[in-house]
Amino acid sequence: MDFGFGPEEERFREEVRGFLAETLPADGKRDMAFLQEWNRKVREKRWVGFSWPEEVGGGGGSIAQQVILKEEMARAKAPPLGSCFMGLAWVGPAIIEYGTEEQKQRFIPDILDGTYQWCTGYSEPDAGSDLATLKCKGVLEGDEYVVNGQKIWTSIAMWSKWMILLVRTDFEVENKHDGITCLLVEMESPGITVRPIKNMSGGAMFAEVFFDDVRVPVGNRLGAEGEGWKVTVSALAHERSGIAEVTGLQRRLEGIRELARECARGGRPASEDPAIRQRIARADARIEAMRLNGMRFLTRQLRGEKLGSETSINKLHRAQLEVELGELALEIQGSRGPLAAGSDLVPAAGDWQRFALSWPEVVIGGGTPNIQKNIIAERILGLPKD
Ligand SMILES: Cc1cc2nc3c(=O)[nH]c(=O)nc-3n(C[C@H](O)[C@H](O)[C@H](O)COP(=O)(O)OP(=O)(O)OC[C@H]3O[C@@H](n4cnc5c(N)ncnc54)[C@H](O)[C@@H]3O)c2cc1C
Known part of the structure; x- marks a missing residue:
């Protein structure tokens, strides 16, 4: 089995890496002036709406290139491509598929430019x-x-x-x-x-x-x-292999490893505690399983097959992992774990506290785990509804 990308895709990966190395500030600072400049540059490269057809102003990128772009962006902790989140995620795709010519001209450029x-x-x-x-x-x-x-x-x-x-x-x-x-x-x-x-x-x-x-x-x-139901469902059904989310989770886990080295537990680094090590290893294995599953979906998309209910598997995995990683990050911090994100005593300026409290976005938004389990049971495993 070969899960690698072809030479053309790897060349694209190099282009993305080169751009990110050149454009992202080495000190990690992301002030307003940088973000404005970033938005201008990525728009110029046509990476905002990268998967959209060129005739509406998109990048016309292939599915494999989209995955590479998202992977590299997540790896480099780059800011999002474009600032109109829902416009880019589903409103734009719905307008491209179902909109009149007038609606496309009226709304798509503003979504790409992040005007509102x-x-x-x-x-x-x-x-x-x-x-x-x-x-x-x-x-x-x-x-x-x-x-x-x-x-x-x-x-x-x-x-x-x-x-x-x-x-x-x-x-x-x-x-x-x-x-x-x-x-x-x-x-x-x-x-x-x-x-x-x-x-x-x-x-x-x-x-x-x-x-x-x-x-x-x-x-x-x-x-x-x-026909609003059809409009809504199909808009959400583009690129959903979940591979880009895997890179984000891998970065989070890397951060947790660092945190475990920095935080003490019983006078020794938490990273030496077997219970913590075991949980990190388990999360690592689950992220890898999610990546391989994503590769399976991507292969099917590259063969021109449409993805259906299978994407619920990754949505469920991701939801469980986000909760697990958030809990682990707070637990590693010991008594500092439950402190507010704004406290001087928390590590990483409270980033982990904010992360641990943000789970409802991923877990509930877009369909709860119970609903994903129902979909997996009924539509993939063929189990009865009752
Ligand atoms: C951070 C966040 C942002 C959101 N943003 C938006 C937004 O921008 N726009 C928007 O329209 N909505 C948004 N939502 C709403 C979200 O889509 C709904 O909360 C979600 O679909 C669940 O619906 P509900 O809250 O009514 O819960 P319910 O559907 O009432 O579910 C309650 C509980 O019952 C369980 N349950 C329900 N039905 C079943 C079943 N058949 N089998 C087993 N268990 C079941 C659920 O899993 C859940 O645990 C957002 C939610 C969150 C948390």
């Missing part, structure tokens, strides 16, 4: 894991949809100019996945109220969003009426 942020209005108080039960209502009146209802857990709603929103336009359908429509909504529209929600680390990253007779032009509908 997008947020995602999917979850509702009674529709999370079972998203298709959503009730936020859109009624077509003339050439506008009138939207009423509520969304919740909407990340960065407070700083977003646009939202990709799922509404129910038909309440009579037999199949709950039908009758859902996707709208692109300007957050400054009259009738939208955003109420931030505080999370357990004290910050407010997400919000409740209320819609009272919000009018959305029919020209802002993405895809056909009633």
Whole structure:
């Protein structure tokens, strides 16, 4: 079995490494001026939206090149490619696949340039894991949809100019996945109220969003009426081999090894404690298993096969590993572990404390472990639903 990349891909890897070595500051400082310059340079290289077709301003990169780019970026701890996170992750791909020519011209350049942020209005108080039960209502009146209802857990709603929103336009359908429509909504529209929600680390990253007779032009509908589910699912289905996330986890584990050498346990470095060593070794083996699984998915994508439910395996692995690494990092610090990230007593300026509290993003966002297990059981192992 050969898991290596071909000579052309390796040349691309060298190009990426050379660029990162030249561009990233040696002292690790990432001030505003650097980030602005970084965004300009990576945009110039067409690495923002690297997998998108060239005709919409993307890089036209192959799947293997995308993996290499993400791997090298994670290895070098580079800042993200582009600043419009949700726009690049799923709104842009959805617009490219289902948008009208006018929508592509209107939104794609701003997503690539990071002119403003997008947020995602999917979850509702009674529709999370079972998203298709959503009730936020859109009624077509003339050439506008009138939207009423509520969304919740909407990340960065407070700083977003646009939202990709799922509404129910038909309440009579037999199949709950039908009758859902996707709208692109300007957050400054009259009738939208955003109420931030505080999370357990004290910050407010997400919000409740209320819609009272919000009018959305029919020209802002993405895809056909009633086909919002299809739009949403397919947008999330591009590059999902999970290999880039593996590099991030490997870096985290490297950091934990360093931490274990620095922190004392019973008068000796924690790295000499057999219990800690065993947990590090176990995490290492699981990350390697995740990498090999990712390689399997990548091979299938390179053969032109579409990935389906299998990606739930890596999503589940990653969620479990993030929690495990966070707990391990705090445990290694002993009594300093539970201190607040801002305390002078914590190592690495509280980076590990912040990491340990950030697990809900990876674990709950995009589908909880239970849901991933259901998918693996039913669609991969063929087990019965009940
Ligand atoms: C940090 C963060 C950011 C988020 N950002 C966004 C965002 O930007 N936009 C957005 O729309 N949403 C966002 N979400 C919401 C997220 O998608 C939902 O929280 C998630 O889908 C779970 O839904 P829920 O919270 O309603 O929980 P529920 O669906 O009510 O689940 C509660 C518990 O029951 C379990 N459960 C539910 N159904 C089953 C089942 N069939 N079998 C077994 N167990 C089950 C779940 O695993 C979970 O443990 C975010 C969430 C978090 C934590």
